[in-house]
Amino acid sequence: MRNSKVPVVTIDGPSGSGKGTVAALLAREFDWQLLDSGALYRLTGLAASNHGVAFDDEASLEVLAEHLDVQFEPIDDGLKTILEGEEVGALLRTEEVGAMASQVAVLPGVRRALLKRQQSFACAPGLIADGRDMGTVVFPDAPVKVYLTASADTRAKRRQNQLQEKGIDANFDRLLADIMARDDRDMNRAVAPLKPAENAIVLDSTRLSIQEVFNKVVDAMRQQGLI
Numbered sequence: 001m002r003n004s005k006v007p008v009v010t011i012d013g014p015s016g017s018g019k020g021t022v023a024a025l026l027a028r029e030f031d032w033q034l035l036d037s038g039a040l041y042r043l044t045g046l047a048a049s050n051h052g053v054a055f056d057d058e059a060s061l062e063v064l065a066e067h068l069d070v071q072f073e074p075i076d077d078g079l080k081t082i083l084e085g086e087e088v089g090a091l092l093r094t095e096e097v098g099a100m101a102s103q104v105a106v107l108p109g110v111r112r113a114l115l116k117r118q119q120s121f122a123c124a125p126g127l128i129a130d131g132r133d134m135g136t137v138v139f140p141d142a143p144v145k146v147y148l149t150a151s152a153d154t155r156a157k158r159r160q161n162q163l164q165e166k167g168i169d170a171n172f173d174r175l176l177a178d179i180m181a182r183d184d185r186d187m188n189r190a191v192a193p194l195k196p197a198e199n200a201i202v203l204d205s206t207r208l209s210i211q212e213v214f215n216k217v218v219d220a221m222r223q224q225g226l227i
Contacts, residue, residue: 007126007226009217010134013148014183014194016155018205021078022148022213023130028074029218030227035121036072036079037131037138040114042092043070043083045100050084055103062109068117111191126226132186135197143224146217147196150206152179 009026011019020036027034044065045055053060073080081089091097104110118138121127129138135145150158156176163170186194196202201220205213221227 006122006124007144007224008122008129008139008142009127009144009146009221009226010129010131010139010142010197010200011146011148011217012130012132012134012136012194012196012200013146014132014150014155014186015179016158017148017150018158018210018213019130019146019148021210022217023128024074024079025210025214026217027072027128029214030126032126032128033121033123034072034074034079035118035127035129035131035134036081037118037129037134039072039081039092040065040068040070040117041101041105041110042097043068043081043088044110044114045104046088046091046097047083048104049100055100058107058109061104061107062113065104065110065113066116068114132194133192135200136195137192140197143226144217144220145197145200146220147200147202148213149202149204151204152176152183154206155179 011023013019023034023036026032044061047064047068048055048061051064053064055061069084071082073082080087081092115138118129121129122139129142131138135142135147153176156172156179159175159179160170160172201216203213203216218227
């Protein structure tokens with residue numbers, strides 16, 4: 001269990017809302033720890049593959065997940081994901097690793113272990129935690145909780161721009177449909193559905209710049225005496 005005296009800022013929200021970008025900016029600005037919780041199942045799957053752990057060996061996968069050797073480091077254009085000393089950010093986005101994540105995510109033992117691993121990221125001087133249930137499940141006592149959202153159209157356009165900047169052709173209508181389907185799954189799932197925590201600051205980034213969102217979160221941190 002985490003040290004409750006370590007300040008935690010949670011940033012939850014749907015895909016494309018900008019939460020990852022804002023989380024990395026905050027962690028870099030204040031030199032706090034950073035947690036990209038959405039990457040952990042992919043990282044567990046990749047670690048299992050690297051170590052030859054069978055995807056139906058729940059006991060071994062649970063141990064692997066609880067002691068997952070991973071760090072998230074904010075950099076100029078986002079964050080660097082380091083697994084056992086190796087930068088694996090690009091590898092995590094492959095379909096192969098996505099399939100691994102799907103196999104480990106259904107195991108209750110892995111889910112329990114990753115809850116503990118996420119909470120262990122709360123180390124001095126503080127933690128910025130990015131995800132979908134950070135404020136509701138993982139860090140319910142965090143002094144600052146943010147729920148960042150944006151219209152589905154805006155999020156699809158942002159994703160299209162990101163892909164096009166990488167030279168990848170992207171169909172807006174298909175991206176929009178994918179985002180809406182993912183929203184429906186996340187918001188209506190039985191376990192830890194995506195929703196604002198009761199005391200969360202809800203920010204709609206549809207018409208806000210990343211800097212404006214950043215400033216609002218910093219104001220909330222100051223009001224709570226975290227910085």
